[in-house]
């Protein structure tokens with residue numbers, strides 16, 4: 001209970017930091033300086049106005065100084081990470097996997113929001129992510145599976161994009177997606193890739209079709225792919241062992 005509670009609270013705090021990354025990374029701003037300030041009136045935000053979720057509710061979503069609205073993304077992103085971290089702590093309890101799960105979910109959470117807002121998946125997150133995934137595997141996991149996952153993750157999407165480009169003359173997928181899949185491969189091992197690719201493409205196709213139906217927009221809508229990869233990666237992180245077992249049993253049954 002104590003572990004779940006503290007991970008939830010830590011998640012709220014790191015959610016605050018995630019907000020800084022989501023706002024500043026795509027704009028190429030420094031993440032350390034200057035301290036938090038209102039983007040409208042530039043007024044510095046005091047610590048008591050910067051308490052995750054609570055401050056936003058107390059100030060009713062407005063800047064204390066100029067009353068400019070503060071996007072609902074801020075408390076949502078903080079509360080979301082608090083919830084994710086609490087659930088992960090409940091699922092993994094105090095094991096090395098929990099540390100890995102917290103780091104990976106933090107990166108995926110930030111990348112998802114940046115991709116939704118800007119269509120970018122910054123190298124400043126995916127490269128350190130790949131390195132951290134490999135580092136974790138050196139100490140607690142299987143470095144060969146992790147290395148193979150990183151290389152295959154990048155390679156598979158690179159190949160798909162090449163073929164797509166040759167066939168259609170269009171860029172179907174962003175470079176950022178290659179690196180995000182490499183990051184997932186580094187954290188989760190190559191065994192996760194078939195599932196992650198299948199699930200993310202499936203969900204992407206379903207949501208893409210619904211979107212096209214609703215908007216009746218015949219133009220190919222640019223729908224970011226990063227969030228689907230992130231969701232598929234999280235599902236594998238939590239239920240991967242069970243899924244792997246289920247797949248092996250299923251394939252054994254098919255062979256028999």
Ligand SMILES: [Zn+2]
Nearest residue numbers: 038041063066
């Ligand atoms: Zn202001």
